[in-house]
Amino acid sequence: xxxxxxxxxxxxxxxxxxxxxxxxxxxxxxxxxxxxxxxxxxxxxxxxxxxxxxxxxxxxxxxxxxxxxxxxxxxxxxxxxxxxxxxxxxxxxxxxxxxxxxxxxxxxxxxxxxxxxxxxxxxxxxxxxxxxxxxxxxxxxxxxxxxxxxxxxxxxxxxxxxxxxxxxxxxxxxxxxxxxxxxxxxxxxxxxxxxxxxxxxxxxxxxxxxxxxxxxxxxxxxxxxxxxxxxxxxxxxxxxxxxxxxxxxxxxxxxxxxxxxxxxxxxxxxxxxxxxxxxxxxxxxxxxxxxxxxxxxxxxxxxxxxxxxxxxxxxxxxxxxxxxxxxxxxxxxxxxxxxxxxxxxxxxxxxxxxxxxxxxxxxxxxxxxxxxxxxxxxxxxxxxxxxxxxxxxxxxxxxxxxxxxxxxxxxxxxxxxxxxxxxxxxxxxx
Amino acid sequence: xxxxxxxxxxxxxxxxxxxxxxxxxxxxxxxxxxxxxxxxxxxxxxxxxxxxxxxxxxxxxxxxxxxxxxxxxxxxxxxxxxxxxxxxxxxxxxxxxxxxxxxxxxxxxxxxxxxxxxxxxxxxxxxxxxxxxxxxxxxxxxxxxxxxxxxxxxxxxxxxxxxxxxxxxxxxxxx
Numbered sequence: 001x002x003x004x005x006x007x008x009x010x011x012x013x014x015x016x017x018x019x020x021x022x023x024x025x026x027x028x029x030x031x032x033x034x035x036x037x038x039x040x041x042x043x044x045x046x047x048x049x050x051x052x053x054x055x056x057x058x059x060x061x062x063x064x065x066x067x068x069x070x071x072x073x074x075x076x077x078x079x080x081x082x083x084x085x086x087x088x089x090x091x092x093x094x095x096x097x098x099x100x101x102x103x104x105x106x107x108x109x110x111x112x113x114x115x116x117x118x119x120x121x122x123x124x125x126x127x128x129x130x131x132x133x134x135x136x137x138x139x140x141x142x143x144x145x146x147x148x149x150x151x152x153x154x155x156x157x158x159x160x161x162x163x164x165x166x167x168x169x170x171x172x173x174x175x176x177x178x179x180x181x182x183x184x185x186x187x188x189x190x191x192x193x194x195x196x197x198x199x200x201x202x203x204x205x206x207x208x209x210x211x212x213x214x215x216x217x218x219x220x221x222x223x224x225x226x227x228x229x230x231x232x233x234x235x236x237x238x239x240x241x242x243x244x245x246x247x248x249x250x251x252x253x254x255x256x257x258x259x260x261x262x263x264x265x266x267x268x269x270x271x272x273x274x275x276x277x278x279x280x281x282x283x284x285x286x287x288x289x290x291x292x293x294x295x296x297x298x299x300x301x302x303x304x305x306x307x308x309x310x311x312x313x314x315x316x317x318x319x320x321x322x323x324x325x326x327x328x329x330x331x332x333x334x335x336x337x338x339x340x341x342x343x344x345x346x347x348x349x350x351x352x353x354x355x356x357x358x359x360x361x362x363x364x365x366x367x368x369x370x371x372x373x374x375x376x377x378x379x380x381x382x383x384x385x386x387x388x389x390x391x392x393x394x395x396x397x398x399x400x401x402x403x404x405x406x407x408x409x410x411x412x413x414x415x416x417x418x419x420x421x422x423x424x425x426x427x428x429x430x
Numbered sequence: 431x432x433x434x435x436x437x438x439x440x441x442x443x444x445x446x447x448x449x450x451x452x453x454x455x456x457x458x459x460x461x462x463x464x465x466x467x468x469x470x471x472x473x474x475x476x477x478x479x480x481x482x483x484x485x486x487x488x489x490x491x492x493x494x495x496x497x498x499x500x501x502x503x504x505x506x507x508x509x510x511x512x513x514x515x516x517x518x519x520x521x522x523x524x525x526x527x528x529x530x531x532x533x534x535x536x537x538x539x540x541x542x543x544x545x546x547x548x549x550x551x552x553x554x555x556x557x558x559x560x561x562x563x564x565x566x567x568x569x570x571x572x573x574x575x576x577x578x579x580x581x582x583x584x585x586x587x588x589x590x591x592x593x594x595x596x597x598x599x600x601x602x603x604x605x
Binding site for chain 2: 200202203218221222223242243244246247260262265266267288290291304311332334335348350355377378396422
């Protein structure tokens, strides 16, 4: 299990009171460090939740931590105020403290052994209630309830869904030959190993329903594509043909995967049903065609090819044919990922000898480089499209970095005991 | 675990197998472990015992004990200096039809993992092509890629990268 250590720079002091609540003994620590924040953060006060001290503290700190790390909120000091969801807010006092929005709530037993978290969100300036919801939860699921509450607050104030209740997958390499595929909450907590192996694991990809991961495992001394059901641990070999099998990508309806197979010579993109049946070849050009990624509408596939002499990103219809080149700037553009709204393309571009995260607006073809690091890899969009998680390297160590699509907000996720790599951000948790 | 995986892979190779719909479905606990516990893969197929390779393949004085072909940066052709080595392995495979070979292509770690996997495949394919042109049978040789995942040298300099731009030839039981 991973526990976060929050290192907050240049942000309000309230975060440090959250820090003290989160320090518990841990095995491997996932550090989340915020290295940049949004320009216009919404001043938000979150009063300490009422109820049993232990549970309410945890709940409050999860909600504050989530919203703070998003980089879109400025936490206003709420200390010394005892209130819950049924207290009439002293709007004038909160306005004096500088808050535009206020949350108050409580958690208490339901009588059947579970607990109910209730809260209200207030607009301080208009002196009105913006939202009020209750979540029934249990002690083990307390953090999940906190993420749900943070999502409601985020959506009401930002106007788009939050991703605090989502999960991420990534690979941890420790020592020379320990590879673990982990699934964790979006804040890095509750990490669980879905697969442990002495051979590399790469390219995890979430099924659209969030129940399965496709990935490439080298446990048979060659790359083989698996689909792994997370709840049961059941694994299906989806592609184990002669030669290499790699780069799985789900179709938006979850029925098919695009994979790369070398069985017919070169590296070619094929589609295959999620149970491994119905293999169909998609690309025909000689050389390399790899890293497929479905367009949001499922009708075309973006991929990397060296057909023009250097690796560039192309697009092909799912029926094959009508290939179109997408990237032109630079001599190395790889790892295409389409945003959930289908409007932009994240990829890795080699610039000034560094591999950097880039985003292209597909309509205007404008490209923006979002990082100044040198070894960025494997971009993956948050399901709301606001952040992109990448693997990168700092001081020779593999870490994950979350970057907002405007490049302003940056968070770093690392584990002291190993290299973290190959991130994949899961879908909304339904 | 290794002892289980190797025979399983060999069984797949011997069967000339590559298809997946009928590949065995493996079950495990929600949290799997390759090294023990409930999640161990349930493959149990038998296979050749690779620990008894003939001395000609392992004797340091035999050219056949050499298994690596190195490549230039961004290049995928077998260099002239490796012609004798590849020719010797092709002849051994031609003369010993019961032997199979796995060629693993490798790259340095710069750039995309999946793109590097495809580049490593180009290298193993080049070695395989030469072997089959020189007498090895298609079904004896499988070319795969490990991309940048299994570097021989983890250094970040030209000498290390050169060591990792490589194709390795492995016989039954060595993989």
